Amino acid sequence: MIQRIYLLTAILVCYTGIVLSQTAFQVIPLGVKGGSDESNLSAYLVAVKGTSNYVCLDAGTIHAGLQKAIERGTLKGTATDTQKNLIKGYLISHPHLDHLAGMVITSPEDSPKPIYGLPFCLDVLKEKYFSWKSWANFGNEGEKPTLNKYRYTPLSTENEIPLDQTSMQVKAFDLSHAAPGQSTAFLLRDNKNYILYLGDTGADTIEHSQKLRQLWQQVGPLIQTKQLRAIFIEVSFPNEQPDKSLFGHLTPRLLMNELAVLDTYSGHALKGLPVVITHIKPSGDNEVKIKKQLQELNTLQVKLVYPEQGVMLEF
Amino acid sequence: MIQRIYLLTAILVCYTGIVLSQTAFQVIPLGVKGGSDESNLSAYLVAVKGTSNYVCLDAGTIHAGLQKAIERGTLKGTATDTQKNLIKGYLISHPHLDHLAGMVITSPEDSPKPIYGLPFCLDVLKEKYFSWKSWANFGNEGEKPTLNKYRYTPLSTENEIPLDQTSMQVKAFDLSHAAPGQSTAFLLRDNKNYILYLGDTGADTIEHSQKLRQLWQQVGPLIQTKQLRAIFIEVSFPNEQPDKSLFGHLTPRLLMNELAVLDTYSGHALKGLPVVITHIKPSGDNEVKIKKQLQELNTLQVKLVYPEQGVMLEF
Numbered sequence: 001m002i003q004r005i006y007l008l009t010a011i012l013v014c015y016t017g018i019v020l021s022q023t024a025f026q027v028i029p030l031g032v033k034g035g036s037d038e039s040n041l042s043a044y045l046v047a048v049k050g051t052s053n054y055v056c057l058d059a060g061t062i063h064a065g066l067q068k069a070i071e072r073g074t075l076k077g078t079a080t081d082t083q084k085n086l087i088k089g090y091l092i093s094h095p096h097l098d099h100l101a102g103m104v105i106t107s108p109e110d111s112p113k114p115i116y117g118l119p120f121c122l123d124v125l126k127e128k129y130f131s132w133k134s135w136a137n138f139g140n141e142g143e144k145p146t147l148n149k150y151r152y153t154p155l156s157t158e159n160e161i162p163l164d165q166t167s168m169q170v171k172a173f174d175l176s177h178a179a180p181g182q183s184t185a186f187l188l189r190d191n192k193n194y195i196l197y198l199g200d201t202g203a204d205t206i207e208h209s210q211k212l213r214q215l216w217q218q219v220g221p222l223i224q225t226k227q228l229r230a231i232f233i234e235v236s237f238p239n240e241q242p243d244k245s246l247f248g249h250l251t252p253r254l255l256m257n258e259l260a261v262l263d264t265y266s267g268h269a270l271k272g273l274p275v276v277i278t279h280i281k282p283s284g285d286n287e288v289k290i291k292k293q294l295q296e297l298n299t300l301q302v303k304l305v306y307p308e309q310g311v312m313l314e315f
Numbered sequence: 316m317i318q319r320i321y322l323l324t325a326i327l328v329c330y331t332g333i334v335l336s337q338t339a340f341q342v343i344p345l346g347v348k349g350g351s352d353e354s355n356l357s358a359y360l361v362a363v364k365g366t367s368n369y370v371c372l373d374a375g376t377i378h379a380g381l382q383k384a385i386e387r388g389t390l391k392g393t394a395t396d397t398q399k400n401l402i403k404g405y406l407i408s409h410p411h412l413d414h415l416a417g418m419v420i421t422s423p424e425d426s427p428k429p430i431y432g433l434p435f436c437l438d439v440l441k442e443k444y445f446s447w448k449s450w451a452n453f454g455n456e457g458e459k460p461t462l463n464k465y466r467y468t469p470l471s472t473e474n475e476i477p478l479d480q481t482s483m484q485v486k487a488f489d490l491s492h493a494a495p496g497q498s499t500a501f502l503l504r505d506n507k508n509y510i511l512y513l514g515d516t517g518a519d520t521i522e523h524s525q526k527l528r529q530l531w532q533q534v535g536p537l538i539q540t541k542q543l544r545a546i547f548i549e550v551s552f553p554n555e556q557p558d559k560s561l562f563g564h565l566t567p568r569l570l571m572n573e574l575a576v577l578d579t580y581s582g583h584a585l586k587g588l589p590v591v592i593t594h595i596k597p598s599g600d601n602e603v604k605i606k607k608q609l610q611e612l613n614t615l616q617v618k619l620v621y622p623e624q625g626v627m628l629e630f
Contacts, residue, residue, distance in 0.1 A: 036395065036424055038417050039354030039379040064354040064379075080351065080598060097450050101416050102353050109351055109598060124448045134443040135412050136562075247451075283395060283424060 023049050023314040024193035024229050027276075028074055029307040030056070030065025031102070034236045034249075034279035039064040040309050041098045042279055044197065044232065045087065046168075048190045049314065053166040055116075056090045057186060057197045057232070062102030068310035075310075084111040088165040089153075092117045093175075093199020094183040095124035104129050107138045107149065114153040114164050115139070118172055120182050122152045160189065167191070173215045175199060176207040178248030185215055194222050195315060197232040200279060203254040206246055212258050220265025223273060229315035230305070234279035238289040249279070252293035256300070263300055274315055276305040338364050338629040339508035339544050342591075343389055344622040345371070345380025346417070349551045349564075349594035354379040355624050356413045357594055359512065359547065360402065361483075363505045364629065368481040370431075371405045372501060372512045372547070377417035383625035390625075399426040403480040404468075407432045408490075408514020409498040410439035419444050422453045422464065429468040429479050430454070433487055433499050437467045475504065482506070488530045490514060491522040493563030500530055509537050510630060512547040515594060518569040521561055527573050535580025538588060544630035545620070549594035553604040564594075567608035571615070578615055589630055591620040 030043035041060025047053055056062070066079035075082050083106060092100050092115060103115075107130075115125065126142030129135055130150070138149040155161055155172035162169050169189045175198060177183035183199040196219055204212045222228040236249035250258070263270040277294065280287050294304055307313060345358035356375025362368055371377070381394035390397050398421060407415050407430060418430075422445075430440065441457030444450055445465075453464040470476055470487035477484050484504045490513060492498035498514040511534055519527045537543040551564035565573070578585040592609065595602050609619055622628060 036378045036421055037382070038356075038376050038420055041353075041420070061353050063351045067352070095449055097416065097419050097444070101412065101420065104412050105353055105356070105416065106351055128443045128446060128449045129412070131443060133439045134410055 024190060025049055025188075025195050025315045027195075027230075027307075027313040027315065028054070028069055029309055029311065029313070030069065031061035032278060032280075032307045032309055034234065034281040035098055036282055038101070041101065043102055044278075044307070046188060046195065046197075048167055051166075052086050053088050054086050055163050055166060055168065055188075056087050056103075058093055058099040058199065059090050059103035060098045060101055062087075062106045065102070065309055070310075072310040074312050080106075080109045083109070087113065089114040089116060089163060090150075091155075091163075091170065091186050091197075092121050092125070092184075093186070093197075094177055094181075095121050095128065096200070099199065100125070100129070104135050107135070110138075110149065112149045112151070114151045116153045116155050116161070116163070116170065118157070118174070118182070118184050119154050121184065122154060126152070155184070155186075163188075173218070174211050175201040175215075176204075176209040176211045176248070177201055178246075179207045179209060181248055183248075187219065192227055194219070194228045195230050195232075196228060198234065200234055200236070200248060201250065202246060202248040203250055203258055205257070206243055206254065207248065213261060216258070216262040216265045220262060220267075223262070223266035224269045226269075228273070230274040230276055230313075232276040232278050235277050235290050235294065236279050236281045238286055239293050240289075249281075252290055252297055255294070256297040259300055259302060271301045273302050274305050275302040276307055276313070278307065339505060340364055340503075340510050340630045342510075342545075342622075342628040342630070343369070343384055344624055344626065344628070345384065346376035347593060347595075347622045347624055349549065349596040350413055351597055353416070356416065358417055359593075359622070361503060361510065361512075363482055366481075367401050368403050369401050370478050370481060370483065370503075371402050371418075373408055373414040373514065374405050374418035375413045375416055377402075377421045380417070380624055385625075387625040389627050395421075395424045398424070402428065404429040404431060404478060405465075406470075406485065406501050406512075407436050407440070407499075408501070408512075409492055409496075410436050410443065411515070414514065415440070415444070419450050422450070425453075425464065427464050427466070429466045431468045431470050431476070431478070431485065433472070433489070433497070434469050435497050436499065437469060441467070470499070470501075478503075488533070489526050490516040490530075491519075491524040491526045491563070492516055493561075494522045494524060496563055498563075502534065507542055509534070509543045510545050510547075511543060513549065515549055515551070515563060516565065517561060517563040518565055518573055520572070521558055521569065522563065528576060531573070531577040531580045535577060535582070538577070538581035539584045541584075543588070545589040545591055545628075547591040547593050550592050550605055550609065551594050551596045553601055554608050555604075564596075567605055567612055570609070571612040574615055574617060586616045588617050589620050590617040591622055591628070593622065 045054040160169040173185040175183040475484040488500040490498040
């Protein structure tokens with residue numbers, strides 16, 4: 001009898017362990033850097049674990065990133081076929097060129113799909129990029145004639161919007177990026193699991209904004225219930241960068257200050273949460289400095305993750 | 316006496332040979348492809364042989380191209396330092412993103428320098444790219460505030476303009492690129508030597524234009540006198556591409572038809588002229604097909620050159 005109870009307990013422990021450690025999302029970074037290198041700029045493929053229906057969060061580098069993922073064995077086939085078949089849509093956080101150049105340059109070879117974004121961002125895509133002057137208009141709005149390959153799909157900060165051809169939903173949040181510059185955070189949900197991606201953003205203290213606080217207030221409870229699987233957030237500069245030269249970006253110190261606010265909204269449940277550091281500006285020894293500074297300031301004990309181009313992450 | 320004449324003749328032959336074979340220009344391709352791959356888009360560094368004062372003809376890929384040139388031993392130092400110190404200015408043929416994305420993305424790390432172009436092209440740079448909405452305004456005109464790193468310098472189709480910090484001059488020629496779309500050819504001169512670079516262009520027959528004929532008329536005599544050292548010209552698609560889907564580009568057949576016109580204006584002196592094939596669209600087996608078709612159609616016996624990223628060419 002006692003043996004039987006032990007056995008049942010053991011099975012239960014194993015089962016619970018499996019459930020808790022089950023990953024919900026898979027992410028393939030197509031580009032991870034915060035500037036300069038055209039072959040490795042912000043773009044992250046996200047799918048529900050075990051599926052191949054990806055959305056692409058920002059789209060700085062597409063082709064060269066897919067090529068790298070294929071070389072590394074993460075994806076199979078050609079870059080162009082992968083882009084056509086696996087990427088079901090783009091979510092663009094803000095319209096700076098390093099977050100969308102790859103999408104524009106590869107558009108002639110791409111298949112029809114939606115481009116999601118807040119209206120301010122879609123407006124710049126129509127006006128500045130798919131404008132015939134800088135590129136053929138592959139969109140379904142803007143300068144005539146429209147080639148109708150991409151369907152502009154506005155996101156909402158009020159409601160979740162379904163992501164076409166996936167089982168995921170997304171809610172958008174306003175961010176401040178060198179105010180009055182705007183940017184966006186995407187809270188993706190599949191079933192009960194969430195993943196949060198922030199485009200370029202400054203700290204509330206520097207931006208004289210409440211945007212990050214409002215976001216932390218919303219997602220804090222999802223950390224408490226272990227539903228939020230990971231946060232993707234930028235650290236562009238090391239701590240030495242003067243406040244007046246941040247141009248709407250974060251440093252290790254500013255990130256950790258923001259995460260401390262999030263920690264309070266999560267009932268101090270941040271320990272172990274994967275925080276994926278994006279958009280490091282690659283000049284000089286920034287990367288080494290930023291990693292060292294983050295480690296030293298990580299009193300909250302979040303799990304710091306440094307994405308690599310073409311290497312799959314699971315959360 | 317006879318021996319002496321032989322000796323003098325031999326010396327003379329050698330000397331003439333050396334003079335004729337002396338190269339005048341060095342070119343480092345930073346990107347050679349006609350689309351898709353963000354890490355290898357049209358950009359060619361040109362300097363007078365033996366100097367390091369380069370101008371960059373188009374600027375699709377800068378950082379990743381410099382990186383490759385450094386890996387291959389063609390350049391020394393870091394990509395950013397090389398860009399700052401060796402590139403004395405950009406000449407942009409037309410404002411499509413694949414011809415200037417690298418310049419925009421690397422602009423925060425670059426040093427002050429001119430951007431040369433015909434007015435139609437500079438206008439789009441101001442309006443669509445360095446506009447604050449898609450990128451900070453690093454130019455000296457356009458949306459305020461201007462950061463004044465780049466000086467817009469209009470080219471002329473009438474006169475030569477000196478290229479700052481080099482001994483070269485440039486004259487611009489209008490090209491037709493999917494009419495009414497415009498593009499530019501640059502005729503660079505150093506002393507008595509010339510090199511010709513064409514941005515994207517369609518054939519006169521397809522574009523219902525005389526633009527290429529007018530260009531050939533001007534440069535034909537420079538081939539006759541052996542002053543034109545090389546022509547850089549695009550072949551985007553293989554012969555199979557239907558006329559209605561050329562989008563202002565050339566095929567091997569259309570290029571060879573155009574070169575036949577140039578041949579007549581040069582007094583049939585085209586044999587052996589280096590013709591550097593740019594902007595091949597890399598989809599499928601296009602590259603293999605285009606090379607085969609060009610070879611088969613090369614009855615004029617021009618010297619076909621296929622540039623490689625980071626590998627120096629001399630003319």
